Amino acid sequence: MARVLVVDDNPDVLDALDLLLGLHGHTLVLASTVKDAMMAVQHQQIDLVIQDMNFTEDLTSGNEGKSLFYQLREVTPNIPIVLMTAWTHLDTAIELVKAGAVDYLPKPWDDEKLLSLVDRYANTTVKTQNKTTLIYDSAIMGQLIGQAQRVASADINVMITGENGCGKEVLADYIHQHSTRQNAPFVKVNIGAIPPDLMEAELFGAEKGAFTGANSQRIGRFEAADGGTLFLDEIGNLSLNGQMKLLRVLQTGEFEKLGANTTQKVNVRVLCATNADLPAMVKAGSFREDLWFRLNVVELHLPPLRERKDDIAPLAKHFLHPEFSLSDDALSFLQQQSWPGNVRELQNACERAKVFSSSKLLSPEDFQLEASVNVDEKAQIETALKAHKGVIKQTALALGLSRQALYRRIEKYKIDVESE
Structure with a gap:
C-alpha cells in the first residue's frame, strides 16, 4: 500500500x-x-x-x-x-x-474518488525517470506493448478495451508518456464516477451561476488538458447528450462552457477505455456510431490475466518486493488461479498476504484467496450484467464466458438478474 x-x-x-x-x-x-x-x-x-x-x-x-x-x-x-x-x-x-x-x-x-486516486498512483506501476514501465513476461503483452509504442507517437485517438482490473489506465499512462505530448498535461476522467447532470460541467467547465452551487467559474477537463492528453475511462457510461457534445469537440476542437456565450478551442488527444461491448451498444442505439468511429481510430485490447499467466510471477514479485518472496508452492498456486479481478485482484491478494503472513517466505495459505475470489467474481458479474442491462448473451461475451457458464455462476452466487 x-x-x-x-x-x-x-x-x-x-x-x-x-x-x-x-x-x-x-x-x-x-x-x-x-x-x-x-x-x-x-x-x-x-x-x-x-x-x-x-x-x-x-x-x-x-x-x-x-x-x-x-x-x-x-x-x-x-x-x-x-x-x-x-x-x-x-x-x-x-x-x-x-x-x-x-x-x-x-x-x-x-x-471514493480520493481512495481511487490513491490506489491509482500507489503501486500499480514502476516509475523510472517519470516513465511508466509495464511489468510483463508474456508474448501477448510484448506484442501489445510494441503496438502501444507505435501508436504513442502517432498522435491519434486510441480505444483501450479489456476487463476491469487488467491495467487499461496504466496502458494509457504509458501511451501518453511515450508520446510527443509527454511534457504536457495528462488529465484523467472516470465517466462512470460522475453523475450525468454534472458531466457537461466536468468536461467543458461552467460559468459562475450556470447551475445551483456554481459559485465561481469552473474549468473543465478539456481546458485543463489543452496541449496534452485526456483519458476518458468507462466511456460507455457517457449519456447520448454527452456523446453529442464530445463528438463536436473531437471534430472541431471547439466547445462552450456551461452558461457561456463564447466558444473556446483546444488541442487535445483523447484516449478512452471501456470494458463494455461498444459495437453492441452501437447496434442497440445507446452509443453513437459516429463517435465510436471517431474514438476507435486504433483499438488496443488488454487480455485478462488468465490469458497471460506468464505475467503472474513478475507481477506478484513486484507487488511483494522487497520485503517478501514466494515459495515454489505459492507461485504455483497463484498461477493456477483464474483471477476474475485481473491484476488488481492479484495486487490485493499480495497486500493481504503481506499483512497476515508470519513469514517473509509466503505460502499458498497466506493469500486467503477462496473467499475473496468469490466476492470479486460475483461483483464482476453484477457489474457486467448492469452494463449490458441484464442481457445474458452480451454479458457472457464481455466476460469471456459461455452462456451456460454464466448461468451457473449466476445460480452459484444467487444473483438477481432482474435487479441488474
Missing part, C-alpha cells in the same frame, strides 16, 4: 484523512506546514502527496499551496501530487495540473 504525505493546517482534515486512508491500509505522514512537508519528502519514502492550497490562518489566496507544489516538484520531480482545493482556488489548481499535478479534489472531498 502507499505511504501518503498529507499537507493541511486543519487538524480535523488531517484526522479525517488519517482515519479514511488508514482503514484502507495506507500509511500516512501528516504535515501542517510547508517546512514539515519538505522535511518529509527529503527524509522519507513518499509515494503520493495530497496537499491543501493554504497553510496559514486568514490566508486564502492559494499562493502558499502553489509555492509548495513547485518546491516539491524541484526536490522530487516524479512524485504524484493531488491538490485539495476550494472552488475559489480552482484556477490555481488547474494551472498546477497543467504544470504536472496529477489531479485535484474540491473540499469537501468525495471519499
Whole structure:
C-alpha cells in the first residue's frame, strides 16, 4: 500500500484523512506546514502527496499551496501530487495540473474518488525517470506493448478495451508518456464516477451561476488538458447528450462552457477505455456510431490475466518486493488461479498476504484467496450484467464466458438478474 504525505493546517482534515486512508491500509505522514512537508519528502519514502492550497490562518489566496507544489516538484520531480482545493482556488489548481499535478479534489472531498486516486498512483506501476514501465513476461503483452509504442507517437485517438482490473489506465499512462505530448498535461476522467447532470460541467467547465452551487467559474477537463492528453475511462457510461457534445469537440476542437456565450478551442488527444461491448451498444442505439468511429481510430485490447499467466510471477514479485518472496508452492498456486479481478485482484491478494503472513517466505495459505475470489467474481458479474442491462448473451461475451457458464455462476452466487 502507499505511504501518503498529507499537507493541511486543519487538524480535523488531517484526522479525517488519517482515519479514511488508514482503514484502507495506507500509511500516512501528516504535515501542517510547508517546512514539515519538505522535511518529509527529503527524509522519507513518499509515494503520493495530497496537499491543501493554504497553510496559514486568514490566508486564502492559494499562493502558499502553489509555492509548495513547485518546491516539491524541484526536490522530487516524479512524485504524484493531488491538490485539495476550494472552488475559489480552482484556477490555481488547474494551472498546477497543467504544470504536472496529477489531479485535484474540491473540499469537501468525495471519499471514493480520493481512495481511487490513491490506489491509482500507489503501486500499480514502476516509475523510472517519470516513465511508466509495464511489468510483463508474456508474448501477448510484448506484442501489445510494441503496438502501444507505435501508436504513442502517432498522435491519434486510441480505444483501450479489456476487463476491469487488467491495467487499461496504466496502458494509457504509458501511451501518453511515450508520446510527443509527454511534457504536457495528462488529465484523467472516470465517466462512470460522475453523475450525468454534472458531466457537461466536468468536461467543458461552467460559468459562475450556470447551475445551483456554481459559485465561481469552473474549468473543465478539456481546458485543463489543452496541449496534452485526456483519458476518458468507462466511456460507455457517457449519456447520448454527452456523446453529442464530445463528438463536436473531437471534430472541431471547439466547445462552450456551461452558461457561456463564447466558444473556446483546444488541442487535445483523447484516449478512452471501456470494458463494455461498444459495437453492441452501437447496434442497440445507446452509443453513437459516429463517435465510436471517431474514438476507435486504433483499438488496443488488454487480455485478462488468465490469458497471460506468464505475467503472474513478475507481477506478484513486484507487488511483494522487497520485503517478501514466494515459495515454489505459492507461485504455483497463484498461477493456477483464474483471477476474475485481473491484476488488481492479484495486487490485493499480495497486500493481504503481506499483512497476515508470519513469514517473509509466503505460502499458498497466506493469500486467503477462496473467499475473496468469490466476492470479486460475483461483483464482476453484477457489474457486467448492469452494463449490458441484464442481457445474458452480451454479458457472457464481455466476460469471456459461455452462456451456460454464466448461468451457473449466476445460480452459484444467487444473483438477481432482474435487479441488474
